Amino acid sequence: MTHVETSAEPTSPPSAPDPEPRRKNLYTASQWRLMWLRFRKHKLAMGGAIFLLLVYLVVAFAEFLAPFSPSAHNADYQHAPPQRVHLFEDTGDGTRFNPHVKGFDYEVDEDTWRRTFSTDETEIYPIRFFVRGHEYKLFGLVSTDIHLFGPVDPEAPMYLLGADRMGRDVLSRALYGTRISMSIGLIGVVLALVLGIILGGISGYFGGVIDSVIQRVIEFLRSIPEIPLWMALTAALPRSWSQVQIYFGITVILSIVGWTTLARVVRGRFFSLREEDFVTAAALDGVSKPRIIFRHMLPSFTSHIIAAVTLAIPAMILAETALSFLGLGLREPTVSWGVLLREAQNIPSIAQTPWVLIVPAFAVVSTVLALNFVGDGLRDAADPYNKR
Structure with a gap:
């Protein structure tokens, strides 16, 4: 068996990248390219642009995002306060993951007719993503009743931002x-x-x-x-x-x-x-x-x-x-x-x-x-x- 020795020749360090293409791209940048490079350095403007993108997504998918119809009302929940979303439910044997809201009890003042709401711990209304609710036409073309989130029971009260004087969901409106x-x-x-x-x-x-x-x-x-x-x-x-x-x-x-x-x-x-x-x-x-x-x-x-x-x-x-x-x-x-x-x-x-x-x-x-x-x-x- 022969052993062949190879002489290790010193390798030259890698040459630095030619800066010319980069300069060329910079020199030939269009007005829109230069405008974008400067705009993205403006942090408040970039944050505002992202926020506006989300707002216009709401514009496009309002029916899908809203859990209820803007005209749906319930006289029993006039002026209802915002409900808290609970992620876990106490089952007695422990806790389990079950996003839900709890029901309302209310009393009416006989003198002022003002309602005072309190939380009913015995009533639990589960909340899920992609639930069925009122029917609508997405983009005015496709009929569906799927909503991004909402109560499993379409008739259940869920007022995450409260209800107005006619019992309509403030968030949906x-x-x-x-x-x-x-x-x-x-x-x-x-x-x-x-x-x-x-x-x-x-x-x-x-x-x-x-x-x-x-x-x-x-x-x-x-x-x-x-x-x-x-x-x-x-x-x-x-x-x-x-x-x-x-x-x-x-x-x-x-x-x-x-x-x-x-x-x-x-x-x-x-x-x-x-x-x-x-x-x-x-x-x-x-x-x-x-x-x-x-x-x-x-x-x-x-x-x-x-x-x-x-x-x-x-x-x-x-x-x-x-x-x-x-x-x-x-x-x-x-x-x-x-x-x-x-x-x-x-x-x-x-x-x-x-x-x-x-x-x-x-x-x-x-x-x-x-x-x-x-x-x-x-x-x-x-x-x-x-x-x-």
Whole structure:
């Protein structure tokens, strides 16, 4: 058997990775890529974006997430307090895992007719995931009765956030109200965006008499106090209209009032861009004016428009909430956060069930804050080369 010796040659250390591809990626990064890199460094904006994603999941799956119908009521549980969820049940021989809520006992004061609730330790209502309840149509297409969670017995009382003055589940109504309040803000901003871009772009590009006329209209609308203007326009809606018609009517009204701020932003940007070389080159090349506006000038500051739109959505949500609270917006049986906050006008509700107001108020405040955080992050990220 022969033994072959091999000489171990010293190996050279691995060469450092070529930094050129990384530099190339950085140098050729698109505007959206640079915007995202800056946006994700904004911690509050990222947290707000995650929260808003969860909110819009609630918008999409409200029927599935809500354990009860928003109109389901039980007169025996008017002004019922929030129930505590118990994870374990004492069976006498030990404890077992059995998520449940306990029943209610109540007494009625003969003088004030106020109900005083207490926990009935003998009544146990198990809670499970993916239980059967009231039937609904998911996305308006698929009929089902499966809900994310709820009592095993669909008739059992389960009020995790309490019940209102008609014995309706506050949690279910708040989840359903998310859909109306968030969608009316989104649709209203889209309509305001269209008006703001078209009128602001025309005003900024053409200037002259057209600019003067549009700016006088904007100044007239902005000189009118917003709340009285909303009240007057909303009060003009026919009382015979259905809730769907009122919903779209309010959306259009909010858009008519809300387009002026965005139009001013677009006009200012167009004034600064219309003398740029690429605009002059497009005009000399025979490109039509609408194409110059929407194909060349508008994409150059799309990120700024997105930031402005994100900051405009909270104003739309607060406007709908204020109108519905004053009774000039959406009304029962439609459920929105503003409709839920109308309970503040009912003195017994404030005295007996303050949680009825806390839940929609918390939803409005937290959502508006999240939208403002995202808007601030987008506004800072709109100029990725800013080193502040």
